[in-house]
Amino acid sequence: MNNLFKRLLLICLICFYTPISYAELTIEITKGIDTAVPIAVVPFGWRTQGTELQPPLNLASVIQNDLSGSGLFKTLPENDMLTQPTEVENVRYRNWKALGQDYLLIGMVTKETERYKVQFQLFDIFKGVQLLGYRLTVSKRNLRRAAHHISDVVYQKLTGRKGVFNTRIAYITSGVKTDKQKIYKLLIADADGYNPRTITSSLEPLMSPAWSVDGKKIAYVSFENKHSAIYVQTLTTGKRERVAAFKGINGAPAFSPDGSKLAITLSRDGSPDIYVLDLNSKILRKITRSYAIDTEPSWSPDGSMIVYTSDRGGQPQLYLIPSVGGNPTRLTYDGNYNTRAQFSADGQSIVLVHGNQGDYRIAIMDMATRTINVLTAGRFDESPSFAANGDMILYAAHKYGKSVLSSISVDGRMERRLSFDKGDVREPAWSRK
Amino acid sequence: MKLKQIVLPLIVGSMFLSGCTTTEKKVDDTQEEVVAVVEESKDVAVDGLDQKTLSIRTIYFSFDDSQVQQDFIHIINAHALYLKNNSSQRIVLEGHADERGSREYNVALGEQRAKSVYRIMKMQGVSDSQVQIVSYGEEKPAASGMNESSWQLNRRVEIAYQVR
Amino acid sequence: MSKKRRAVCEINVVPYIDVTLVLLIIFMITAPLIQTGIDVELPQADTAAVEQKNEPPIIVSVDKSGQFYIDIGETEDEPVNAEDLLYRVAAVLRNKPETQVYIRGDQAVEYGKVVTIMAALKNAGVPSVGLMTSSFD
Numbered sequence: 001m002n003n004l005f006k007r008l009l010l011i012c013l014i015c016f017y018t019p020i021s022y023a024e025l026t027i028e029i030t031k032g033i034d035t036a037v038p039i040a041v042v043p044f045g046w047r048t049q050g051t052e053l054q055p056p057l058n059l060a061s062v063i064q065n066d067l068s069g070s071g072l073f074k075t076l077p078e079n080d081m082l083t084q085p086t087e088v089e090n091v092r093y094r095n096w097k098a099l100g101q102d103y104l105l106i107g108m109v110t111k112e113t114e115r116y117k118v119q120f121q122l123f124d125i126f127k128g129v130q131l132l133g134y135r136l137t138v139s140k141r142n143l144r145r146a147a148h149h150i151s152d153v154v155y156q157k158l159t160g161r162k163g164v165f166n167t168r169i170a171y172i173t174s175g176v177k178t179d180k181q182k183i184y185k186l187l188i189a190d191a192d193g194y195n196p197r198t199i200t201s202s203l204e205p206l207m208s209p210a211w212s213v214d215g216k217k218i219a220y221v222s223f224e225n226k227h228s229a230i231y232v233q234t235l236t237t238g239k240r241e242r243v244a245a246f247k248g249i250n251g252a253p254a255f256s257p258d259g260s261k262l263a264i265t266l267s268r269d270g271s272p273d274i275y276v277l278d279l280n281s282k283i284l285r286k287i288t289r290s291y292a293i294d295t296e297p298s299w300s301p302d303g304s305m306i307v308y309t310s311d312r313g314g315q316p317q318l319y320l321i322p323s324v325g326g327n328p329t330r331l332t333y334d335g336n337y338n339t340r341a342q343f344s345a346d347g348q349s350i351v352l353v354h355g356n357q358g359d360y361r362i363a364i365m366d367m368a369t370r371t372i373n374v375l376t377a378g379r380f381d382e383s384p385s386f387a388a389n390g391d392m393i394l395y396a397a398h399k400y401g402k403s404v405l406s407s408i409s410v411d412g413r414m415e416r417r418l419s420f421d422k423g424d425v426r427e428p429a430w431s432r433k
Numbered sequence: 434m435k436l437k438q439i440v441l442p443l444i445v446g447s448m449f450l451s452g453c454t455t456t457e458k459k460v461d462d463t464q465e466e467v468v469a470v471v472e473e474s475k476d477v478a479v480d481g482l483d484q485k486t487l488s489i490r491t492i493y494f495s496f497d498d499s500q501v502q503q504d505f506i507h508i509i510n511a512h513a514l515y516l517k518n519n520s521s522q523r524i525v526l527e528g529h530a531d532e533r534g535s536r537e538y539n540v541a542l543g544e545q546r547a548k549s550v551y552r553i554m555k556m557q558g559v560s561d562s563q564v565q566i567v568s569y570g571e572e573k574p575a576a577s578g579m580n581e582s583s584w585q586l587n588r589r590v591e592i593a594y595q596v597r
Numbered sequence: 598m599s600k601k602r603r604a605v606c607e608i609n610v611v612p613y614i615d616v617t618l619v620l621l622i623i624f625m626i627t628a629p630l631i632q633t634g635i636d637v638e639l640p641q642a643d644t645a646a647v648e649q650k651n652e653p654p655i656i657v658s659v660d661k662s663g664q665f666y667i668d669i670g671e672t673e674d675e676p677v678n679a680e681d682l683l684y685r686v687a688a689v690l691r692n693k694p695e696t697q698v699y700i701r702g703d704q705a706v707e708y709g710k711v712v713t714i715m716a717a718l719k720n721a722g723v724p725s726v727g728l729m730t731s732s733f734d
């Protein structure tokens with residue numbers, strides 16, 4: 001009898017055990033290219049005076065995930081490696097050629113008191129030459145960053161484009177707590193979804209995270225006082241400042257490229273308008289003056305212009321206005337719903353949400369030709385955000401009845417999905433640094 | 434005698450059926466909302482007004498539209514009248530939107546909906562100090578489905594009476 | 598001038614020449630077209646052939662004492678057991694299924710030993726197992 005009771009208790013415990021913490025993201029490539037370059041990343045060697053059998057982090061697996069996650073590379077499974085060299089002397093090109101590999105990356109981690117020395121070398125299998133070799137010294141905490149850095153270096157060497165593996169993403173999650181109350185969280189994670197950290201959490205909605213260009217601050221909207229307010233939080237110190245809590249809407253923050261100003265949406269004078277707030281002097285300047293909805297500002301990389309959403313023409317469309325105020329010019333005419341624009345880092349294109357016959361998709365607009373190219377095929381795609389190198393766009397999509405993150409290359413040929421095992425993940429913002 | 438035996442269960446049965454339909458309707462409007470209405474009506478005294486109309490505290494809207502539909506105007510007017518007679522009563526008009534489209538635009542849309550409701554109340558003589566407006570956009574949906582039947586429940590303004 | 602009409606009894610070759618010329622012109626025009634049609638196909642065949650030649654086969658050696666060696670892996674001059682050998686070949690085949698494997702057996706080695714390894718390689722999925730011989734010159 002006692003035994004039965006214990007068993008019941010155990011079952012109840014298992015049933016009601018709902019961990020609040022979120023699992024790490026899983027990444028799956030949903031659309032890849034056939035021409036992915038084969039590369040072998042050999043598990044790094046390990047030297048220590050101590051007794052640890054392995055380095056604290058498997059750098060090779062982080063690099064493998066980075067490179068294969070980019071869709072441009074196909075990594076060799078470790079099981080298939082005929083040998084696992086960690087130094088140049090042991091590299092036999094013949095083996096890698098037989099396995100059909102184009103490139104080989106090997107490395108070695110050496111523990112020196114409290115620091116870790118990481119050295120790595122990249123080889124071209126066909127030519128049989130070393131392409132690059134570097135050595136870096138990091139603390140234990142930064143080993144993962146070092147791995148991403150190696151991925152960046154390899155990516156740049158082999159593709160000629162800057163890597164974005166060492167950047168971070170910010171996103172909002174909402175989940176149900178045990179007492180049926182919703183909990184909203186703002187998190188940041190590495191670009192590969194690992195190492196998620198909660199920046200702030202609230203029982204009221206959190207919205208619209210935006211990075212400063214230097215990657216040191218995040219602005220967001222919080223309804224924690226049952227009313228919207230804009231906060232700026234410094235990531236290193238965790239210190240946060242409420243920068244706007246006017247009557248009406250306080251929303252859509254966007255840092256200026258130099259980080260000194262914040263473009264925001266306020267409706268304190270009636271209809272929602274774009275304002276520019278100087279973060280030092282706290283001087284507020286009204287940029288748009290219409291009786292319609294003006295919101296979702298994004299700065300051009302030189303800081304001279306702001307693109308925003310306005311329904312002054314009856315439907316929400318994108319407009320461009322000088323960041324000191326002036327006459328707006330309409331950018332979009334294609335379709336009856338074009339919103340939430342964001343400039344690319346080079347200013348040559350903007351990414352936006354394009355609504356067409358009830359479907360909302362991510363589109364890219366060439367600023368020179370003003371033509372719109374729809375990239376995604378979802379029905380409820382939203383919140384697009386450019387990668388720093390302009391190669392990929394991160395956005396939120398609906399899949400399996402919940403909101404997940406997805407990223408797509410600007411040519412639409414590669415797509416991958418990042419999903420948590422539970423809860424909604426939305427409003428991704430990709431840091432520029 | 435025999436007739437009674439047949440008719441009675443029929444009447445009881447039909448009562449059951451009608452009971453079912455009303456509960457179903459409540460479920461549609463999400464349970465949370467219903468709970469809130471029941472709690473608040475204890476605090477708000479009704480001065481000879483149509484209590485049934487006052488118990489309706491959600492105004493629904495069309496897609497990407499902030500115009501109040503004709504059917505809801507008498508409900509807003511009833512609330513306005515109540516507020517006029519109880520000048521110390523305060524309310525919050527919570528604007529909401531459905532999930533489609535971009536989030537900040539939906540916050541703006543939610544605010545416009547709340548303001549449309551507020552304008553009608555103001556015409557009835559409700560004072561500025563009694564009404565507060567907040568828009569949650571699509572952040573607090575009443576129904577979570579990704580279909581029109583959920584969306585039409587989410588495009589709404591909720592009249593929330595503040596407890597004195 | 599004779600007024601007497603006479604039957605023409607020689608063949609008029611003019612239409613014949615006409616037709617021949619037209620045919621000639623048609624052939625002259627189509628001939629280069631047919632040639633380019635072939636040209637497009639040729640390089641494809643060529644590159645495929647070159648690629649195959651460029652892929653070095655895996656060489657499995659069996660020495661006098663019947664020990665196996667393979668030219669991929671850590672080193673070629675140390676004997677490997679059959680299990681390890683097959684594992685390496687399988688790894689290569691997973692990544693490059695078209696790889697050819699040659700067996701280089703010492704003439705003193707038992708015939709059965711070679712056949713066993715050949716059969717094992719075939720079972721492992723090697724598309725073609727070749728035997729290497731040396732010529733007498």
